[in-house]
Amino acid sequence: MPHAGLVYTYQAMSASGLPELQVEVRGGLFLHVRPIRPEDEPLLQEAFSRMSERSVYFRFFSPLKRLPEELAQRLALVDYKDRFALVATTRAADGHEQIVGVARYDRAPGTDTAEVALAVVDDYQRRGVGAILLGLLAQVAREHAIRRFSLVVLPENQTMLALLRRLGWIHKATLRGGVYEIEFEV
Ligand SMILES: CC(C)(COP(=O)(O)OP(=O)(O)OC[C@H]1O[C@@H](n2cnc3c(N)ncnc32)[C@H](O)[C@@H]1OP(=O)(O)O)[C@@H](O)C(=O)NCCC(=O)NCCS
Numbered sequence: 001m002p003h004a005g006l007v008y009t010y011q012a013m014s015a016s017g018l019p020e021l022q023v024e025v026r027g028g029l030f031l032h033v034r035p036i037r038p039e040d041e042p043l044l045q046e047a048f049s050r051m052s053e054r055s056v057y058f059r060f061f062s063p064l065k066r067l068p069e070e071l072a073q074r075l076a077l078v079d080y081k082d083r084f085a086l087v088a089t090t091r092a093a094d095g096h097e098q099i100v101g102v103a104r105y106d107r108a109p110g111t112d113t114a115e116v117a118l119a120v121v122d123d124y125q126r127r128g129v130g131a132i133l134l135g136l137l138a139q140v141a142r143e144h145a146i147r148r149f150s151l152v153v154l155p156e157n158q159t160m161l162a163l164l165r166r167l168g169w170i171h172k173a174t175l176r177g178g179v180y181e182i183e184f185e186v
Helices: 038-049 053-060 069-076 129-143 158-166
Strands: 011-013 019-025 029-035 083-091 097-107 113-120 148-153 172-176 179-185
Touching: 019 129, 029 097, 029 129, 038 069, 038 083, 038 097, 053 113, 083 129, 097 129, 113 129, 129 158, 148 158, 158 179
Parallel strands: 113 148
Antiparallel strands: 011 019, 019 029, 029 083, 083 097, 097 113, 148 179, 172 179
């Protein structure tokens, strides 16, 4: 299903047999979207270092100054079924690959619900990257019999709330303990 701002210029298979895409986002920027790999850990660290304190707080609910190594390892290592992450990448001027956005899900064991997290590096926000990653992640999730996404969003995170609203995905939002617990069908 096509998503706003998404242009499929090619659809290839990665070495793992999983699809890779090239997408065009607002501003005429082309990004590569692919499943995360264990060796992406340093790229995750580097992407984190380019995120503002505010974005880090909205994503991790904690004022982390750097991404702890253990967490970075865990984030880069998925099973492509119950835990999945898609990264959007670009090439820096020197040619090395840079992560600009990550969308992931983590299935609650034995259920058809998965918790979702999304982050886009500040310089690449507001170009539709978040919406594209979330839409593609929902497709992947459906292929793995995940029916619902759940996520926790801070009430001041109006961008994320607006993004979910625009996608028509706020089916159930409960304000509990100062955060919104949101669930939607994928
Ligand atoms: C929330 C977040 C992931 C959104 O990513 P993003 O790439 O900026 O999202 P999008 O560009 O798809 O949409 C965001 C904004 O761009 C606008 N936009 C997107 N595509 C657009 C288009 N084609 N035309 C016009 N506007 C567009 C949207 O209206 C939206 O604007 P808003 O601020 O008024 O709501 C990003 O801000 C982020 O990483 N924040 C920190 C971490 C976080 O909050 N994560 C969520 C909790 S897990």
